[in-house]
Amino acid sequence: MYTQFHCVRENKVIVRNPNIANLKAGYLFPEIARRRREFAATHPSSVRIISLGVGNTTEPLLPHICAGLVEGAQRLGTVEGYSGYQDEGLLELREKISEVFYGKKFSADEVFISDGAKCDIGRLQTLFGTGTKVAVQDPSYPVYVDGSVLSGAAGAWAGDGYCGIVYLPCTAENGYFPDLSLVSENSLIYFCSPNNPTGAVSTREQLSELVKTALSKGCIIIFDAAYSEFIRDPSLPKSIFEIDGAEQCAIEVQSFSKPAGFTGVRLGWSVVPKALKYADGESVNGDWTRLSGTVFNGASNIAQAGALAALDSEGVQEIRRLTDFYLGNACLIKNALQGLGVSSVGGDNSPYIWARFPGRDSWDVFAEILEKYRIVTTPGAGFGPSGRSFIRFSAFGRRADVEEACERLKDS
Numbered sequence: 001m002y003t004q005f006h007c008v009r010e011n012k013v014i015v016r017n018p019n020i021a022n023l024k025a026g027y028l029f030p031e032i033a034r035r036r037r038e039f040a041a042t043h044p045s046s047v048r049i050i051s052l053g054v055g056n057t058t059e060p061l062l063p064h065i066c067a068g069l070v071e072g073a074q075r076l077g078t079v080e081g082y083s084g085y086q087d088e089g090l091l092e093l094r095e096k097i098s099e100v101f102y103g104k105k106f107s108a109d110e111v112f113i114s115d116g117a118k119c120d121i122g123r124l125q126t127l128f129g130t131g132t133k134v135a136v137q138d139p140s141y142p143v144y145v146d147g148s149v150l151s152g153a154a155g156a157w158a159g160d161g162y163c164g165i166v167y168l169p170c171t172a173e174n175g176y177f178p179d180l181s182l183v184s185e186n187s188l189i190y191f192c193s194p195n196n197p198t199g200a201v202s203t204r205e206q207l208s209e210l211v212k213t214a215l216s217k218g219c220i221i222i223f224d225a226a227y228s229e230f231i232r233d234p235s236l237p238k239s240i241f242e243i244d245g246a247e248q249c250a251i252e253v254q255s256f257s258k259p260a261g262f263t264g265v266r267l268g269w270s271v272v273p274k275a276l277k278y279a280d281g282e283s284v285n286g287d288w289t290r291l292s293g294t295v296f297n298g299a300s301n302i303a304q305a306g307a308l309a310a311l312d313s314e315g316v317q318e319i320r321r322l323t324d325f326y327l328g329n330a331c332l333i334k335n336a337l338q339g340l341g342v343s344s345v346g347g348d349n350s351p352y353i354w355a356r357f358p359g360r361d362s363w364d365v366f367a368e369i370l371e372k373y374r375i376v377t378t379p380g381a382g383f384g385p386s387g388r389s390f391i392r393f394s395a396f397g398r399r400a401d402v403e404e405a406c407e408r409l410k411d412s
């Protein structure tokens with residue numbers, strides 16, 4: 001009976017989504033976790049493995065922000081304070097974000113609260129569809145490429161990258177800012193500053209060049225500013241909207257994950273300006289409102305209460321304290337690498353350090369660092385072809401772990 005049913009099922013089974021089949025490898029971080037587990041199983045030792053690999057936060061929520069979350073949860077338990085679906089987000093929070101991050105430049109209906117930047121990046125792909133040309137910084141945060149593959153925009157794997165994607169190499173030679181003449185007309189450009197993984201932060205002049213390119217070539221920039229709160233140099237822009245003309249060619253995605261420790265709480269936002277239009281003059285903001293209302297039912301009201309606490313004066317100070325802490329870790333790692341004679345960028349205005357191993361393959365260096373120091377890192381190749389000879393060190397870790405890891409590097 002079962003066999004008979006099974007045969008019928010096999011004949012009629014739905015075909016696999018070819019876009020998913022097109023995804024080249026498993027997502028980078030599960031692969032690193034797999035290699036770590038395999039190493040631990042085959043190399044038993046009393047020396048524990050320390051991770052400087054993933055960008056996951058480790059520090060507890062700070063008290064004022066945490067109290068905001070608790071109060072938000074308690075309010076839901078009262079008749080007066082109860083709230084249900086909030087669609088694009090609490091009006092008060094959207095207004096506060098516009099005030100704190102954009103000098104009130106945007107109206108509340110241009111700020112969309114999300115459950116995180118990564119989720120919005122994934123959903124944003126749907127706006128542009130299968131035929132869109134895509135350009136990404138190389139190396140880049142994997143979801144830009146993988147999301148483009150899932151939406152069908154990336155085309156097939158061609159040995160070193162996807163044929164539908166223009167990779168914009170960011171190398172030591174070009175100061176980790178790409179040659180924008182490589183961007184084709186009418187492309188979607190993914191751009192991240194402070195950058196994950198390189199830790200490089202684009203200057204005002206560089207972002208002006210990016211906006212100028214997007215305007216002249218009819219492109220739209222998806223600007224990922226998830227690490228803006230790590231910027232300490234006041235001359236460096238924290239948002240693409242500090243650049244004239246960006247409202248006509250950019251969407252910004254943002255996150256409370258790293259600055260407020262909300263990686264598990266989940267909250268972010270996207271700014272989709274009303275001035276941003278498609279070729280036919282239709283409003284991107286209008287489509288995003290429609291699309292979000294269709295596939296997303298809003299972020300947690302509790303998380304939004306926490307975000308409001310994070311953006312008042314006490315919350316902003318806590319964000320500064322938390323980001324200072326991680327930047328302190330970054331400084332320790334950078335110094336340890338310098339002591340080893342390894343050259344690196346990042347870590348000053350960002351929580352990532354991009355270490356250079358000329359002529360080496362990053363997965364080999366990853367394996368060597370794991371074996372020699374029992375430290376997990378992230379191989380640069382996982383972020384794109386230009387990351388082949390780099391290793392990313394993450395400053396997200398407990399201080400004692402970072403100090404111990406740095407001692408091990410020094411002792412070598």
Ligand code: PLP
Pocket residue numbers: 055115116117118119141192196224226254255256257263267268
């Ligand atoms: N953007 C970049 C560049 C990131 O590195 C990350 C997380 O590591 C995210 C977005 C994800 O943000 P969220 O936690 O808000 O989804």
